[in-house]
Amino acid sequence: MISRQSQGFTLIELIMVIMVVAFISIGIGRFVSLGTEGYLQTRDREQLQSQARFAVERVARELRDAVPNSLEVTDDENGHCLAFRPIQYSGDYVNPSLTHIDVISGFLTQTAAPIFETNMMVVINPHKPQDFDVASDQVAKVTAINKGTAANQWQFELDGQHSFSSGSLSQRFYIYTQSVRFCLEDNSLTRTTIDNSGIESQPVLLAQYLDAKMSAFTLDNVALVRSALVAWQFTFTRNGESSRYNHTVQVMNVP
Structure with a gap:
């Protein structure tokens, strides 16, 4: 009499293997997902x-x-x-008077030579934002820059005669081109x-x-x-x- 040998897997065994693999995959997937979420949160x-x-x-x-x-x-x-106006150049003026002048003569705090730009403005002794209005007596438009007689001295030509309403106690002036x-x-x-x-x-x-x-x-x-x-x-x-x-x-x- 010839004995019969069993071959392959039963349906129950296959289902059990599939369930075990599914549980392992879910666990690994969740672990990877948590790690990815943690990385993304840390990166953000x-x-x-x-x-x-x-x-x-x-x-x-x-x-x-x-x-x-x-x-x-x-x-x-x-x-x-x-809003504010950044300093382009600054220095100390040496004008004996700020009445009816067409040039601001002064020494710059910067050692590099100043470069003229269109719409360059000079302001002296500003105390409030309104002092920067074009109608203010504290500002004037600069039309040219020339070298002075002393080292690091420069002449800032104005667009006509100006009379500044007040001067700086430290004789400071500021040049700006934008806000x-x-x-x-x-x-x-x-x-x-x-x-x-x-x-x-x-x-x-x-x-x-x-x-x-x-x-x-x-x-x-x-x-x-x-x-x-x-x-x-x-x-x-x-x-x-x-x-x-x-x-x-x-x-x-x-x-």
Whole structure:
């Protein structure tokens, strides 16, 4: 009599193997999924913190070169904005009088030779943003730059005779060619430049994922015992996580 040998697997064995493999695959898949989610969250968090640090440092660095008392916080169609005029050149004037003059003669703090630019303006002893208006007696348009008689002395020719309403106690003057505006709008931080003729550049995106309701600029104007203080609070929100940054800069430049 010939015995029969069993070959292959039974249906129950196949089902059990499939179930075991399925459970193992689910476990491995979940483990891989958690690892991937953790990596993506860490990456997004690092990107958010990197752009936050960049935005804070960029604003702080530019504010250190602001013309004194040119800062202004506004709320308009551009959003919540901080505007100021960056210093192009600065120095000490030697004019004995600021009445009916057509040239500002002075020594620059920079050693490099100044380069004339269209719409270049000179301001002396500004105390408020209105002092930068074209109708103000504290500003004048520069039409040319010539070398003076002494080392690092320069002659800034004006567009006619001007009489400045007040002079600087330290005989300082500042040259600027544009203004800069940082704005919080549509959950982003942008930077725009406006030249002295009023032409604006396209806004440049500096940071996103900002919570506009929890972010703001604050300006504490100059006092007798200190220079102006600019503070800002940036709150970044992404994937349910929030990071808040507070920073304060003292504008050391004085009229």
